[in-house]
Amino acid sequence: MRRIYLDNNATTPVLPEVLEAMRPYFGEHFGNASSIHHHGQETRAAVERARDLVASLLGCRPAEIVFTSGGTESDNLAIAGLTSAGDHVITSCIEHHAVLNACKHLEDKGCEVTYVPVDGRGLVDPGDVRRALRPKTRLISIMMANNETGVLQPAEEIGKIAGEADVHFHIDGVQAAGKVAIDVKRIGCQALSISGHKMHAPQGVGALYVRAGTQLQPLFYGGRHERSRRAGTENVPGIVALGKAAELAMHGFERGDDKKISALRDRLQQGILAQIEAAGVNGDGAPRVPNTSNIYFDHVEGESMVISLDLKGMAVSTGAACSSGAIEPSHVLIAMGLRRDRARASIRFSLGKQNTADDIDLALALVPETIMRLRELSPGYTKTAVSS
Amino acid sequence: MPKLETIAVAMSGGVDSSTVAAMLRAEGHNVIGLTMQLWNQRRLAGHEGMPETVTGRCCSLDDVYDARRVAEHIGIPYYVVNHEERFERDVVRPFVAEYLSGRTPIPCSLCNNHLKFDQLLVVAQQIGADCVATGHYARVEFDDARGRWMLKRPTDRSKDQTYFLFGLTQEQLSRTLFPLGEMTKPEVRELARKQGLALAEKPDSQEICFVPGGDYKRFIDAYLAERGEALPDTAGELVTASGEVIGGHSGIHNFTVGQRKGLGVATGSPLYVIQINGADKQVIVGDSEHLYSRTLRARRVNLIAIDDLREPMRVSVKIRHRHEPAAAVLEKTGGDEVLVTFDEPQRAITPGQAAVFYDADMVVGGAWIV
Numbered sequence: 001m002r003r004i005y006l007d008n009n010a011t012t013p014v015l016p017e018v019l020e021a022m023r024p025y026f027g028e029h030f031g032n033a034s035s036i037h038h039h040g041q042e043t044r045a046a047v048e049r050a051r052d053l054v055a056s057l058l059g060c061r062p063a064e065i066v067f068t069s070g071g072t073e074s075d076n077l078a079i080a081g082l083t084s085a086g087d088h089v090i091t092s093c094i095e096h097h098a099v100l101n102a103c104k105h106l107e108d109k110g111c112e113v114t115y116v117p118v119d120g121r122g123l124v125d126p127g128d129v130r131r132a133l134r135p136k137t138r139l140i141s142i143m144m145a146n147n148e149t150g151v152l153q154p155a156e157e158i159g160k161i162a163g164e165a166d167v168h169f170h171i172d173g174v175q176a177a178g179k180v181a182i183d184v185k186r187i188g189c190q191a192l193s194i195s196g197h198k199m200h201a202p203q204g205v206g207a208l209y210v211r212a213g214t215q216l217q218p219l220f221y222g223g224r225h226e227r228s229r230r231a232g233t234e235n236v237p238g239i240v241a242l243g244k245a246a247e248l249a250m251h252g253f254e255r256g257d258d259k260k261i262s263a264l265r266d267r268l269q270q271g272i273l274a275q276i277e278a279a280g281v282n283g284d285g286a287p288r289v290p291n292t293s294n295i296y297f298d299h300v301e302g303e304s305m306v307i308s309l310d311l312k313g314m315a316v317s318t319g320a321a322c323s324s325g326a327i328e329p330s331h332v333l334i335a336m337g338l339r340r341d342r343a344r345a346s347i348r349f350s351l352g353k354q355n356t357a358d359d360i361d362l363a364l365a366l367v368p369e370t371i372m373r374l375r376e377l378s379p380g381y382t383k384t385a386v387s388s
Numbered sequence: 389m390p391k392l393e394t395i396a397v398a399m400s401g402g403v404d405s406s407t408v409a410a411m412l413r414a415e416g417h418n419v420i421g422l423t424m425q426l427w428n429q430r431r432l433a434g435h436e437g438m439p440e441t442v443t444g445r446c447c448s449l450d451d452v453y454d455a456r457r458v459a460e461h462i463g464i465p466y467y468v469v470n471h472e473e474r475f476e477r478d479v480v481r482p483f484v485a486e487y488l489s490g491r492t493p494i495p496c497s498l499c500n501n502h503l504k505f506d507q508l509l510v511v512a513q514q515i516g517a518d519c520v521a522t523g524h525y526a527r528v529e530f531d532d533a534r535g536r537w538m539l540k541r542p543t544d545r546s547k548d549q550t551y552f553l554f555g556l557t558q559e560q561l562s563r564t565l566f567p568l569g570e571m572t573k574p575e576v577r578e579l580a581r582k583q584g585l586a587l588a589e590k591p592d593s594q595e596i597c598f599v600p601g602g603d604y605k606r607f608i609d610a611y612l613a614e615r616g617e618a619l620p621d622t623a624g625e626l627v628t629a630s631g632e633v634i635g636g637h638s639g640i641h642n643f644t645v646g647q648r649k650g651l652g653v654a655t656g657s658p659l660y661v662i663q664i665n666g667a668d669k670q671v672i673v674g675d676s677e678h679l680y681s682r683t684l685r686a687r688r689v690n691l692i693a694i695d696d697l698r699e700p701m702r703v704s705v706k707i708r709h710r711h712e713p714a715a716a717v718l719e720k721t722g723g724d725e726v727l728v729t730f731d732e733p734q735r736a737i738t739p740g741q742a743a744v745f746y747d748a749d750m751v752v753g754g755a756w757i758v
Contacts, residue, residue, distance in 0.1 A: 304514035307467050311420070311515060324452040326425035326470035374514050 003313040004359045004366075006268075008198075008352035009147050009175060009292060010317055014241065015200040015353065021244035022202070025237040033234045034223065043236045050243025057246040058173075058192060058209050059183035066229045067239050070206035071174040071195030072098040073219070077208050077230065078170040078191040079103060079141055081216040085110035087138035092116050092124045092153075094332040095143055099172050103141070112136070121286035122151040122336045130161045139168045144176035144192075148332045148348055149283035150292025152180065159188035168214070174198055174206075178249040179258065179289040190214045196238060200353060201245035205238030252353065261351050262290030268349060268360050269293040275368040282333055282346055291351040296338070299381035300345045300374045303327050308370050314363060317348050394418040395565065396512035397521045398504055399458065399466070401451030403590050404523030406458040407576050408567050410583040412521060413462045420517055421459040421466035423452055424508060426475040426499070427598040435610035438600060454587050461584065471507050478502035480598065484608050487641040488620055490666035491740025494552070494709075495596055501555040509563055519563040524549045527569035527749075528561050531693075537561035539692050539751040544572040551709050554744045554754030555690050605642055624669030626653060629662060629678050637671050640664050646679060646736030664739070680733035686743045686755035687725045693752045697726065703745040703752055705730070707737055713746050726755055 005013070025046060031039025033047050048062065055062040068074045075098040083089060083106060091103050093115040103113045116128040124142055140162050145152050155171055162169035170191040173182055178199030184192055191214070196205035210216050210229065222231030252258065273279055278298040297305070302318030306327070309316055319330040333343035349363070375381045397409040399421045413419045429448050432438045452468060459466030479498045486493035504522065512520045525547035527540040537558050541548050556564070568576055580588035595602040612619050622639035635653045637643065642650070647661045651673060660679050663672040684707070691697065697720045704713030705728050716730040728743055737757060744754035 301511075301514065303467075303469055304511055307420075307469075307511075307515045310467075311465060324423075324425050324449055325456075325468040326472075328470060377510070377514055 001313040002362070003315070004355075004362055005315045006349045006351060006355065006359070006363060007315045007317050008355075009150075009348065009350035011197045011203060012200045012352045013354055014202050015245070015248060017248060018201055018241045018244045022237040022241040025240050029236075033236055034225065043234075046240050047234055047236060050239045050246075053243040053246040053250075054194075054207050057177065057182065057250055058194070059185055060209050061212065063227070064184075064209055064212055066208045066210055066226045067234060067242070068206045068208055068230055069204055069235070071096070071172070071193055071198070072206075074174075074193030074195070074206045074208040075099050075141075075170075075172055076102045077216070077219050078193060078210075079106065079139065080219060081229075082139050082168045082170065082191065082214070083111060084138075084217075086136065087111050088134045088136040089113045089139045089141065090116060090129055090132045090137060091141045092118060092143070093335045094118050094122060094124075094146055094148075095141070096147055096172060096174065099141055099143070100331075118335050120337050122146060122149045122283045122332065123286050124153050124158070126154050126157040126161055129158050130165075133161075133165050133167065137165065137167050139170060141170040141172065143172040143174075144182070145173075145179065145289045145292075146283075146332060147175045148330055149286075149294045149336075150175070150288040150350070151283040152176070152287040152289060155187045155189070159186075163188045175292075176289060178245065178252075179261075179291055181253055184209050184211070191216075196242040196245060199245050199249055201241040202238055205235050205242045207242065257353060258290045261353070261355070264355060264357065264360050265291055265293055265349070265351050267357075268351075268363055269295065271360070271364040272367055275364075276371050279371075282336065282338065292348065293350075294333075294346055294348045296342050296346040297371050297375075298342065298345055299378040300371055301378075302344050302347055304374055305345075305347055305370060308374065309366060312366055312370070314366050317350075318346060319344070392417050393518045394420065394516055395519055395521050396420045396422050396508070396515070396517035397464075398508055398523075399423050399455040400523070400593075401454035401458075401587075402523065402593060403580050403585070403587055404525075404568055404576060406455065406523075406585050406587060407580045407583065408521050408523045409458060409464065410462050410585060411567055411579065412565075413464055414583070419462075419464045420512075420515065421455065421464050422508065422511065423455050423466075423468045424475075424503060425452075425468050425470045425472060426503065427480070428472060429598075429600075432607070432610040432614055435613055436606075438606065438610045454590070458585055458587065461586070469508075469511050471503055474507055475499070475503055480611070483604075484611060486740050487604065487608060488622055490622075490640040490643075490664035490669075492644045492738045493740045494742055495598075496552045497555055497742055500552055505556055505560040505564060509560060512563075519565055521565035521567055523568055524553065524566050525568055525573075526550045526553055526566045528564055528566055530562075534693070536693065536695070540569070541746070541749045541751070542566075542569045542571075547573055550746075550751050551706055551742065551744050551754075554692070554742060554751055556692065557690070558692075561692070608641060622669055624671065626651065627670050627672050629672060629674040634673070640666060640669055640671060643671050645738040660736075679736050681737050682730050682733045684728045684734075684737045684743060684757050685721070685725060686728065686757045689724055689726055689753060689755040691753035693747065693750050697753075701745075701747075701752070703747055706744045706746065707734060707757065708741050713744075718745050718752070725758075 029042050031043040033043040051062040051065050054065050079102040114132040169189040171189045173192045174195040177194040190211045192209040194207050197203040220231040282294040306318050319327045329343040395417050399405045479495050483493050483495045525542040531538045599607045625633045626635040626637050643661050659673045662674040662678040700717050700719040703718045705716045706713045716728045721727045742754050745752040
């Protein structure tokens, strides 16, 4: 069976160039980057080259990059590392659970947290962030791009508000890195999280930008790795891969890969909407990353849709998987004001650099056929005339 | 060689349903494994009287893990489907309401009627499966003469689960497979071993899947507390069969017909709960002999072997899961009510339980005792 993978916001395949770049660091270049001998020097140099590349991607200095195990660790390091008991924190209700649950934990530890809402398009209103400020506000943590809808938040405006209030600003940039250009100086943030496997590097590596001069409490205690900001022997192959993925992302922006992906995404989205009635884009009208389209199909159970498509070889997703793997209605779509049944009827399509026009053609054949069949089995559905 | 079909198997992570999946796969069918996520076991964890952690229970992560490993081992696609909202609405809330009204509910039958053979069949159909197979011990077959789908008791009488399946409709039965109907439990375990299933020795589950430790009273307290609802005051009088008030009780939901312990009164001869009067919040107590009755009425009738009950019929009736069917006459007394008259008086006929009617191996139908 030919398989099409359109779930790149969950994870991306490691690109061949990235795999090639990291491969020697499992074998011949195996040294511990902290060792003083030749082997250590080799891997230290590789780690620092990777740091340069990641810093270029984000527009910062290499010393401002801390390598971590991934997006969740980066988010936790920023949130726990920039606050202490008694502080007030502002975040949004559409954040990833890595941020939401880190904030919930802060509440248990004696912090207060304000969760600002979003509008029907999935956008945070910077005015809400400004109005939530209190004398004790220490940190604002807002994502750059939402993982489910791809909606880009007004990061620069929020950065300005944070700067004027002299409050730390952390951005969860996991779903933005590699998809849109990021410049931490323009945003004016103190911290920004990225994850390797969302940008064609492997799972298990990520980074946190921390602006020079920012006091950050570490999560782990151990050796003085990463300038004492993240103890633990470096994941050298992963870090090398992240550096390579950052380099490829920058080349991609120069070549216009993002425009190519958005053209494919738009063709998919328009093709689906042209063929299927009672469907629409969640987050329509808001700026979005080029690869994501979250579409509701009324009278369809998203779960059955995802399973049906998977059995035909097409990978997409719906909602958020809970620990058993069952699907819960998306907190993001609910926060946008979608009815629960519409939230459950929503499917996320997310493209990656490996996707081709053929993938989209096949998707445009499979999706309408599957939706039609599911609707025929749905008691609430009656076909209405579609104006052509 | 049987006709090859696309079959969704309801996998609980136990030996029975895992073996069903392995059997059907070995026969060459296109098998899809489905586990229903029905209840979040962590939801009430930490509430007063509830365990902090739950393991080895229905819908627990351990069971999903086991089911997933089986699916991977036999090489079938596997999915967990979320039916928590429906389960709470159609099983948990009625379960709580029944107890608070003085009845003794059977959540497993509700789950079969509203989830396993309803929602799961819908999902199965949506994802392109022809039918659903489960690990229940029962048999289903089409009777050409009657033109009806029949539900029958399994070969292994000690595992008979037909009591919980009486509510299945013809449509549901037509799309259901019970591949274990002619096997004994030891045979199933042996087959599981032969198929190399790591869980071949896993113990059977016993209690109600969402009630930890079987303590339904604590469950009701914790559930209502979590929802911010007050436990209704169901306390009242303890009354004898002749109408004499001999004390008070803590709440009708703490009692079940036939219960002897925990009445809080000391008398010469043993006292039993013989009736619970929900409207007056009275618990009626009496001697052992008061527990016996020759008749029962039951409503919300579902007939399987016949399309209507036109005249009185001799059947055997089972009034609780662990009850040997007793000879009786079944007759219709209203649009949706039947009267069962036993040849011999039966002990502790309990409102809220099901009365299931058998003709030898065949399930004629069933209804809810009122």
